[in-house]
Amino acid sequence: MIKLLKHLSVYKWIILAVLGLVFVQSMAELFLPTLMADIVDKGVVLGDTPYIWKIGGLMLVVSAVGAIASVIASYYSSNAAIGLGRDIRRKVFNHVEKFSLQEFDEVGTASLITRTTNDITQIQQVVIMMLRMVVSAPIMLVGGIIMAVSKDAELSIIIVITMPVLIGSILFIFKKGMPLFQTVQKRLDRLNLVLRENLTGIRVIRAFNREPQEKVRLKKANKELTDVSIKVNKVMAFMMPVMMLVMNLTVVAIIWFGGIRIDNGAMQIGDLMAFIQYVMQIMFALVMASMMFVMIPRAAVSAKRINEVLDMKPAFLDEGKLKADREQGTLEFEHVTFSYPGAEEPALTDISFTAKRGEVTAIIGGTGSGKSTLVHLIPRFYEVTSGSIRVNGVDIREAPQSEVRSKIGFVPQKAMLFTGTIAENIRFGNSNASQDEIEQATRIAQAEEFIQQMKDGYESEIEQGGSNLSGGQKQRLSIARALVRKPDLYIFDDSFSALDFKTDAKLRQALKDETKDATMLLVAQRISTVVDADRIIVLENGRIAGIGTHQELLETNDVYREIALSQLSEEEIA
Known part of the structure; x- marks a missing residue:
């Protein structure tokens, strides 16, 4: 939490102004009961009407100053908090932009959205309250105690008895609420995930008549969030009744013992009224502190989740400085092996080939053979486990990512x-x-x-x-x-699958002239799409099963021939 609040340093003058205004507001509120006591003791009791008008006017002025200070402080505290939210949101977004696909897979898109929206909103809300109450509550608490003691020190013993009860209940509720707020955010992540999948996959859900099952799934995620939220609110619901009970009992005790002291001549009526006001201010200062204790645990959980994203180091950093243009339009894989994090087996093993300018290199293979994984390594969406990939003669790890990607049309x-x-x-x-x-x-x-x-x-x-x-x-x-x-290098990752054969053929013919000065890497499922390629790479279980032209592979490669036979007749192959 403190780590994120450091971003408020750019708003230091606004914060200082807010703190000053809150101080003025608090002093105005502390001054009013004393003025009211003077009106009662020196004006009403003695029947001095001009004095009542004089002090009453002064009370109006003090109240107006306090109200104006409160409005301006609210405006500036909101300004600083919303600005902080904007800055953190921008920082999170810019940091996430540096992530490889590995980090996206690890955190999850739904969780990143929740952290960038809901969690940052929680931070904003608690900052607004902190700016208003972090000064106001201590001043009202300490000032109220000082003013109450100044009115009647003996009656102040009641405050000494009741305050530990209030503070103890606040700390107890704080201890119970913190773990529950953490669970709320996780359940919110889960609900966001289910909603996102339902909305983005609505066509598939309807096509397979899965609406009833998805309703059950959403109902479960919603109920889990509801249950834990109710549990949190049950814990927090104890706070206000306890506070009000203690406050009302305190006021009853003050009136009881204060009445006795007035009867004995040890205290005046105005002072008792002022004393009650100061005790109420002390109690409300503790209520404000308890409100902070309610919001801080949730904001602390949100801050932790935001910091988790900001502290995540990308799987690889953009440290390259070479320009990727030594040899225009070349792509080389040299003994490339790649494993997804946590996978038992590599997705690609010992891949080596060279694609040159003006050539069409096609990649074909069964589902799960590693075709898409291979092309995702070229723009450096993932980092190779071993080996090297060179674009235009330069290892992609030695050139800036933006430089490498500027050479690619993906x-x-x-x-x-x-x-x-x-x-x-x-x-x-x-x-x-x-x-x-x-x-x-x-x-x-x-x-x-x-x-x-x-x-x-x-x-x-x-x-x-x-x-x-x-x-x-x-x-x-x-x-x-x-x-x-x-670009110098075109990568088509099974990009013709939704096209009919006629459009596919026309497109490939038109591409020949357009891409004659570039390298084309073509991933496809259909034999008809790759038949005219200068080089066809056959993948099986993440390994190269064969490289050659269509005719060469038909004659020498069993894997390729099996794929061809599954799509073409013997006569078409011949």
Whole structure:
């Protein structure tokens, strides 16, 4: 918590102003009971009306000063707290941007979203309260005790008896509540995960009629969160009744013993009224402190979760300084082995091949053979366990990640589009692309026809995740986005799977001329997609089972021939 609060240093002048204003407000509140006592003892009792008007006017002025100070302090404390939230959120986002996919897999997207939203909101709320109460509560507590003792020292013994009871109950509730708040955040993570999966996977859920089962799953996650939240609130619910009971009993005791002292002439009526006011202020200072104790445990849990993200070191750091352009358009794998964290077996073992400028290198293999894993290593989404990968002759670990990725046009297996227009999505690959370049890229990607049929053409809006487009349309726009980048290395990770055979053939033909000065790495499931490649790499269980042309592999490689026979007839193969 303290680690995150250090970010408030940039708001030090605002915080000092808030503390000053809160001090003024607290002193005004402490001064009012004394003025009220004077009105009663010197004005009402003696029948001095001008004195009542004079002190009454002074009370109005003091009240106005306290109110103005309170409003301004609230404004500035909110300003500082919201600014802190914004700064932490930006820092978390910027830090997460440096993560490899390994860290995303470890923490989980749902948990990262909860930490960046709900947890930071908890920090903001507690900072607002701290700025208001961290000065106010001690001043009201100490000032109230001093003023109460000054009115009647003997009657103050009642406060000495009741305060330990209040403080003890607060500490007891604090001890019980802290572990429960930790559980609340974990249950909130779980609910967020289930909701996210249900919303993003709604098509699959409906296709398999899984709505009843998913409702049960959500109901369970929701109930778990509800149960622990109720448990927390049950613990916290004890606080206010205990406080009010102690406060009311204290007031009864003061009136009882104060009445006796007034009857004996040891105390005046105004002083008793002021004494009651000061005792109430002391009690409310403890109530404010207890409110802090309620919020701090939850905020501390949130702060711990945020710090866990900020303290996470990326699996690899961007320490490269060489430029990745010694040899334009080359890709080399040299004895590359890669294992996912915690996996018993490597996903890839001893992969070696070279892809040159102007060549098409295709990768084919069964499901789970390591095709997508292999292409994810090239943009350095994951770090190789051993061996080396060179792009344009430079080891990707020796060049900045941004430099390596600037040489790559990557089309992922699952087409991902963003909210915005079609033109904006294509410019994602090259922010400086002209309209002519965008149209050329869509023409090659076989996307021009369906774009022109849309009402607003290239300015047509794409909904979140491209939900208003078909799978084939999304793939073609993803390909156009890579083409407009004009990279040295194109990576197509099974990017033609949603295309019909006719569009697939036309697209591959159009790509030949566009990519003749670049290297193309093509991951595919269909033999028809890789048949014309200069080099086909056959993967099986993370190892290279064969390298060659289509004809060579048909004759010499059993794995490739088996794949071909599963898709083509003997006559087509011949």
